[in-house]
Amino acid sequence: MENDSKALLEIRGLAKSFPGVKALQGVDFTVRRGEVHALMGENGAGKSTLIKVLTGVYPRDAGIVRLEGTEIRPTSPKSAEALGISTVYQEVNLIPQLSVAENICLGRQPTRLGLIRWGAMARHAEAALARLDLKLDVKQQLSACSIAIQQMVAIARALDVSAKLLILDEPTSSLDENEVEELFKIIRKLRAEGLGIVIVTHFLDQVYAIADRITVLRDGQLVGEYEAAKLPRMDLVTRMIGKELSQLAPKQTTESVEASAPKREPFVEFRQCGRTGSIAPMDLTIGKGEILGLAGLLGSGRTETARLMFGIDKIQTGEMFVDGKSAAFKSPGEAIRAGFAFTPENRKSDGIIPHLSIRENIVLALQARQGVAKAISRKQQDEIVDKFIKVLGISTPGPEQLVMNLSGGNQQKVLLARWLATQPRLLILDEPTRGIDVGAKAEILKLVQSLGKDGVSILFISSELEEVVRYSERVVVLRDRAKVGELTGSQITEEGIMHTIAAPQSK
Amino acid sequence: MSTAATTTPAPSGRFQKREIRWWSSLLWPVAGLALLLIFNAFFTPNFFHLEVRDGRLYGVLVDILNHGSKVMLLALGMALVIATAGVDLSVGAVMAIAGAVAAQLINKAGVPFPVVIGATLGVAVLAGCWNGLLVGLFKVQPIVATLILMVAGRGVAQLITDGQIITFDDARLTYIGNGSFVGLPFPVWLSMGMLAVTVVLTRKTAVGLFIESVGDNQTASTYSGIRAGQVKFLVYAFSGLCAGLAGLVAASNIKCADSNHAGLFLELDAILAVVIGGTSLTGGRFFLVGSIVGALFIQTLTTTMYMRNVSADVAPVPKALAILIVCVLQSPTARKKMTGFFRRRNAS
Numbered sequence: 001m002e003n004d005s006k007a008l009l010e011i012r013g014l015a016k017s018f019p020g021v022k023a024l025q026g027v028d029f030t031v032r033r034g035e036v037h038a039l040m041g042e043n044g045a046g047k048s049t050l051i052k053v054l055t056g057v058y059p060r061d062a063g064i065v066r067l068e069g070t071e072i073r074p075t076s077p078k079s080a081e082a083l084g085i086s087t088v089y090q091e092v093n094l095i096p097q098l099s100v101a102e103n104i105c106l107g108r109q110p111t112r113l114g115l116i117r118w119g120a121m122a123r124h125a126e127a128a129l130a131r132l133d134l135k136l137d138v139k140q141q142l143s144a145c146s147i148a149i150q151q152m153v154a155i156a157r158a159l160d161v162s163a164k165l166l167i168l169d170e171p172t173s174s175l176d177e178n179e180v181e182e183l184f185k186i187i188r189k190l191r192a193e194g195l196g197i198v199i200v201t202h203f204l205d206q207v208y209a210i211a212d213r214i215t216v217l218r219d220g221q222l223v224g225e226y227e228a229a230k231l232p233r234m235d236l237v238t239r240m241i242g243k244e245l246s247q248l249a250p251k252q253t254t255e256s257v258e259a260s261a262p263k264r265e266p267f268v269e270f271r272q273c274g275r276t277g278s279i280a281p282m283d284l285t286i287g288k289g290e291i292l293g294l295a296g297l298l299g300s301g302r303t304e305t306a307r308l309m310f311g312i313d314k315i316q317t318g319e320m321f322v323d324g325k326s327a328a329f330k331s332p333g334e335a336i337r338a339g340f341a342f343t344p345e346n347r348k349s350d351g352i353i354p355h356l357s358i359r360e361n362i363v364l365a366l367q368a369r370q371g372v373a374k375a376i377s378r379k380q381q382d383e384i385v386d387k388f389i390k391v392l393g394i395s396t397p398g399p400e401q402l403v404m405n406l407s408g409g410n411q412q413k414v415l416l417a418r419w420l421a422t423q424p425r426l427l428i429l430d431e432p433t434r435g436i437d438v439g440a441k442a443e444i445l446k447l448v449q450s451l452g453k454d455g456v457s458i459l460f461i462s463s464e465l466e467e468v469v470r471y472s473e474r475v476v477v478l479r480d481r482a483k484v485g486e487l488t489g490s491q492i493t494e495e496g497i498m499h500t501i502a503a504p505q506s507k
Numbered sequence: 508m509s510t511a512a513t514t515t516p517a518p519s520g521r522f523q524k525r526e527i528r529w530w531s532s533l534l535w536p537v538a539g540l541a542l543l544l545i546f547n548a549f550f551t552p553n554f555f556h557l558e559v560r561d562g563r564l565y566g567v568l569v570d571i572l573n574h575g576s577k578v579m580l581l582a583l584g585m586a587l588v589i590a591t592a593g594v595d596l597s598v599g600a601v602m603a604i605a606g607a608v609a610a611q612l613i614n615k616a617g618v619p620f621p622v623v624i625g626a627t628l629g630v631a632v633l634a635g636c637w638n639g640l641l642v643g644l645f646k647v648q649p650i651v652a653t654l655i656l657m658v659a660g661r662g663v664a665q666l667i668t669d670g671q672i673i674t675f676d677d678a679r680l681t682y683i684g685n686g687s688f689v690g691l692p693f694p695v696w697l698s699m700g701m702l703a704v705t706v707v708l709t710r711k712t713a714v715g716l717f718i719e720s721v722g723d724n725q726t727a728s729t730y731s732g733i734r735a736g737q738v739k740f741l742v743y744a745f746s747g748l749c750a751g752l753a754g755l756v757a758a759s760n761i762k763c764a765d766s767n768h769a770g771l772f773l774e775l776d777a778i779l780a781v782v783i784g785g786t787s788l789t790g791g792r793f794f795l796v797g798s799i800v801g802a803l804f805i806q807t808l809t810t811t812m813y814m815r816n817v818s819a820d821v822a823p824v825p826k827a828l829a830i831l832i833v834c835v836l837q838s839p840t841a842r843k844k845m846t847g848f849f850r851r852r853n854a855s
């Protein structure tokens with residue numbers, strides 16, 4: 001067995017299976033002291049499983065895990081923490097109603113005679129934050145802090161238990177650019193202190209900005225370990241998805257979209273539609289078969305617009321027209337009957353029904369529209385489900401698998417199938433590619449395009465400007481919960497959108 | 508269309524139909540029941556003794572089915588309510604109301620029998636609708652909403668009976684709780700019939716899917732076009748109907764309406780039966796046959812205590828123990844620990 005003197009964590013031949021799925025097979029993974037190691041792979045590659053085995057959430061089936069040369073076998077996240085392995089998860093794993101200090105010290109509060117020493121706790125929390133060069137009022141409620149600060153509080157909490165290895169699972173997915181830079185500063189500082197840091201992320205830019213080494217997994221197997229500086233971006237993508245990128249993303253430049261922006265008949269029209277506390281009154285038109293992009297920063301009102309259109313929130317001012325007729329939806333059910341469909345931004349909490357099967361998840365919206373009495377026969381259900389599993393390439397051992405066991409990309413495909421089964425006229429996609437690997441992303445985007453060609457109108461919401469620019473025929477730009485501009489044709493560029501967002505306010 | 512980047516493991520979908528999971532969920536409650544029966548086969552004399560008298564089957568097993576039918580009826584409604592992540596604490600009280608209505612009406616001259624039954628069940632469904640309105644429309648927490656009727660319901664029953672215990676001896680009404688049909692007590696047929704009706708109502712229509720979906724993730728269900736409030740309203744109304752039937756059986760059994768004692772604490776047995784049957788209190792998947800088996804388990808336990816001359820005051824203790832064992836057996840954590848334990852023992 002090779003013996004790397006600087007190795008902090010050594011994993012050899014790790015294996016883990018779930019019913020029907022070999023999640024990990026013979027995976028090696030080494031993290032050295034003072035390095036940032038990016039763990040890369042598509043959804044379903046086994047990153048999450050690797051981390052969960054490492055942190056004691058799952059027991060391993062086979063393989064060796066050594067921390068500083070001694071074999072470890074954590075049985076719970078807590079025992080992993082005691083060994084010096086701390087994790088900060090994608091969804092910030094804190095308690096919003098508690099104070100910053102309580103969150104940092106939760107489970108190990110300083111006590112005297114069974115009573116919490118609040119002063120000591122606050123000082124302790126401040127010290128923990130100071131290590132990250134962060135100074136804030138630790139007595140304030142966590143939910144009052146921005147997501148970025150919450151993220152850093154989570155890191156402070158993780159480091160507070162004398163961590164040797166820090167695992168960051170998608171730490172940047174809800175941060176803006178400046179916040180990411182802040183986070184990276186902290187990561188670099190910790191690296192200099194000799195910590196081993198594992199980072200899982202889907203953002204290639206960020207990987208190259210921060211990682212020293214990259215380990216790529218695919219289908220639960222090790223593809224290889226590389227030095228970041230010596231691995232060209234193209235090679236990384238190729239290794240992750242196992243095929244050339246050009247195969248996936250159609251090289252569709254400006255020509256087809258720009259040249260022929262056809263005159264479209266309006267399908268959905270907002271006439272000064274708005275809602276207090278949600279979004280200011282605005283005009284918006286989506287043509288038949290048009291892909292309308294909705295761009296703006298986090299919190300600019302993109303999701304709020306979608307909720308208004310889909311009948312989740314009621315329109316308070318103005319009027320909505322569908323096919324030229326006034327329509328006021330009181331519930332999503334009514335919107336669905338008008339041919340609307342909506343994949344929400346937060347797949348887990350608002351999209352999937354986790355304990356039901358893929359089949360049940362897919363037929364749900366169609367069945368809801370048909371009503372209780374007209375049950376879709378099992379045979380029809382199987383036909384629909386088999387068709388979409390094939391067409392969308394949902395990777396699963398079978399249609400009766402529980403949706404909760406699928407990877408994020410496949411869950412998103414199940415949601416798309418749920419709506420495509422209703423043959424919608426308008427598809428509202430709120431961040432359809434968030435937290436999804438490159439391959440599934442390309443597939444979903446390709447699908448969006450082909451739907452547009454089939455005459456389905458699409459409201460496309462994405463925080464990745466590149467996607468918006470590439471696929472939208474027109475782009476509506478939002479800022480601070482109001483519409484600030486509309487771009488068409490050659491105006492649709494990343495720069496153009498950013499200019500619109502940054503432009504001085506007219507009022 | 509390009510295929511998914513990840514290779515799909517060999518599909519074994521055909522072997523993973525719902526039916527198989529349906530049976531596997533039944534494994535633990537049935538195992539518990541079987542264990543209890545085996546114990547009785549060895550240690551309780553005459554437990555399996557059956558005889559036919561006057562064209563009717565008699566024996567301990569028949570008694571278990573007969574006496575268990577009230578909890579079985581309640582468990583059917585309760586299973587659906589629990590599947591929507593709710594609970595109905597009022598079913599015992601609704602039983603009392605139903606008994607009171609039936610007893611009052613049957614003693615009134617000139618009220619046709621079908622009207623008596625119809626009115627009784629109607630009132631029970633109305634009580635369920637009240638719960639459904641509170642939970643489905645006003646979004647009151649189920650435990651609080653149904654607690655209101657649980658507390659007030661017996662008072663309502665007292666109002667109906669004027670605080671008296673009303674006796675009756677109408678042959679048709681007493682048949683419901685005491686009669687027999689094709690050799691078996693009528694309540695057994697009634698509960699089996701309701702099981703069939705419930706299975707058809709939930710599984711042959713989309714109702715079951717909607718209930719499970721709302722219980723598992725209400726937001727996502729609403730976004731998919733399901734009216735969560737309506738679904739909840741329906742299951743509480745249905746639970747009211749089941750409680751009405753159980754109330755009829757209970758009153759008919761003793762030929763009187765006793766507002767203070769009819770169905771007392773049966774809501775707890777019903778919840779227990781549903782949980783033993785494999786339905787999670789957090790909502791989602793529900794198991795009707797499992798709930799019936801759960802109800803039978805509870806009744807078998809009670810009868811065993813009785814036959815082994817365990818004093819009524821002490822009986823709840825072994826009952827609680829047996830239930831604890833079944834519930835621990837069902838806990839995935841406990842099961843994992845146990846299989847882990849055996850695996851390690853085998854390895855060493």
